[in-house]
Amino acid sequence: MNFKIIMQKLLGFYFNLLSFVYPKKLKKDGFLLFCNPFARKVKPHQLEFLQKGMSEVLDLEGFQIQTYKWGSGSKKILLIHGWSSHSFRWKNYIEHLLKNDFTVYALDAPAHGLSSGKSIHVVLYAKVIDAFLKMNSEISFIISHSIGGFATTYFLDHYKTHNLEKVVIMGAPGEASDFFDFYKQTLGLTTKSLQLIIDEFHAQLGKTPSYFSSARFAESITIPALIVHDKNDLATNYNYSIRLNKHWKNSELILTEGLGHDLKSKELIKKVTDFIKN
Template identity: 85%
Template sequence: MNFKKIMQKSMGFYFNFLSFVNPKKLKKDGFELFCNPFARKVKPHQLEFLQKGISDVLDLEGYQIQTYKWGSGSKHILLVHGWASHSFRWKNYIEHLIKNDFTVYALDAPAHGLSSGKSIHVVLYAKVINAFLELHSEIKSIVSHSIGGFATTYFLDQYKEHTIEKVVIMGAPGEASDFFDFYKETLGLTTKSLNLIIDEFYSQLGKLPSYFSSAKFAESIMVPALIVHDKNDLATNYYYSIRLNKHWKNSELILTEGLGHDLKSKELVKQVTEFVLN
C-alpha cells in the first residue's frame, strides 16, 4: 500500500471514529473535505501570461474572485475552469478567440487560482458565475470544463434572467452523488459516517446530493449547447455527456479519443470556436 492510500485510509478511520465520539465535528470536517479542491498554486510562467490580461477582483459574500479580460473584439465570452484548476488552463482558447474578434473573460473559482476561499461547491460556483454575468451582460457565450461545466448547467437551470446564447460543456461530471460514492470507497467510510456528511451537505445547500444531476437541470435549458467528452477520460465518465446530450434538447455531442480529461487539442479549440461563432 502506497503512502497516499495509507493517508486515505487513515482519514477514513479518523472520520469513522468521529462518527461515534464527535458526530458534529465529523459533519464539519467531512463536508469541508468534500468541498476542498486542494488546488494547485499559480506558477510563475502562468502568472506571466495571466497578467497580460486586465485583472480585476469581484467581491461576493466575503470572497474575492479573481477575474481577467483579454482582447477587445465585438463578441464576448466567459471561460469557466474545472476542479483544482484556474484561468491559465484556457491559454490556447484565449489566444485563438482573440484572433477571432472576441473579448475573452475568465475567472478563478473560490479556492482556486488567485481567488480567496478554502472550499467550492456547485451552488457557490453558479452564484459566482451569475454575479459576474450581472456585471457583464454583454457576454453571450460560456465555455466550461469539468466541475465548471456542472456549475454552468446548474446556473442555466437556476438563473433564468441570463443573457447567454451559446454554451460549451466539456468533460463534466453528472451527479453529485458520485462524489460521495467516491469518498466512501476511497476513504473506507462507514454508512453512518457518510450519512452524517450528507446531513451537513443538506444543511449547507438545502438539497440532498441526488438533487444535483446535470441531466435533470438540462431539461429546462433552451440555450444551444456543444457537449464534449473524451472516451478515455479517467476523471469523469463520458456516459454522463451522452446522457446530458439526450436530456438537453438543443445540444450536439462530440466524443473525442486520446485527449483524456484535459481535452486539449488545436482541433478542438477550432471546433469550439466555430460552434460559438455560428
C-alpha cells in the first residue's frame, strides 16, 4: 500500500470518527474537501506566458479573480479551464486563435492559478463566468474544459443575459453525484459520513448533488455547441458527452481517440476553431 492510499484511508477514518463525535465539523471539513482542487502552482515558464496577457483582477464575493486578454481580433472568445488547472492550459489554443482574428480572454477560477481562494464549485464558477461576461459583453464564444465545461453548461441554463453565439464543451463530467461516489469509495466513507457531507452541500448550494446534471441543464439551451470527448479519457467518462449531445438540441459531437483528458492536438484545435468561425 503506497503513501497516497494510506493517507486517503486515514482521512476516511478521521471523517468516519467525526460523524459520531463531531458531525458539525465533519460537514464543514467534508464539504471543503469536496470543493478543494489542490491546484498546482503556476510554474515560471507558465507565468512568463501568462504575464503577456495579464489583465484586470475581478473582485467577486471576496475572491480576487485573475483575468487575461491577448490580441485585438474582431472575434471575442473566453476560455474556461478545468479542475486543478489554470489559464496556461490554453497556450496552444491561444496562439492558434490569435492567428485567426480572435481577441482571446481567459480567467483563473477561484482557488486556481493566480486567483485567490481555497475552494471552488460549479455554482461559484458560473457566477464568475457571468460577472466576467457582464464586464465584457462583446464576447461571443466560449471554449471550456472539464469542470469548466460543466460550469459553462450550468451557466447557460441559469443565466440568460449574455451575447454568446457558440460554445465548446470539452471532456466535461456529467453528474456531481459521481464525485461523492468517488470520495466514498476512495476514502472508505460510511453512509452516515457521506450523508452528512451531502447535507452540507445542500445547505451551501441549495440543491442536492443529483440536481447538478449536465444533461438536465442542456435541455433549456438553444445556442450551438460543439461537444468533444476522448474515448480514452481516464478522468471523465465519454458517455457523459454522448448523453449531453442527445439532450443539447443544437449540438455536434466529436469523439477522439488517444488524446486523453487533456484533448490537445493541432488537428483538434483546428476543428474547434473552425466550428467557432463558421
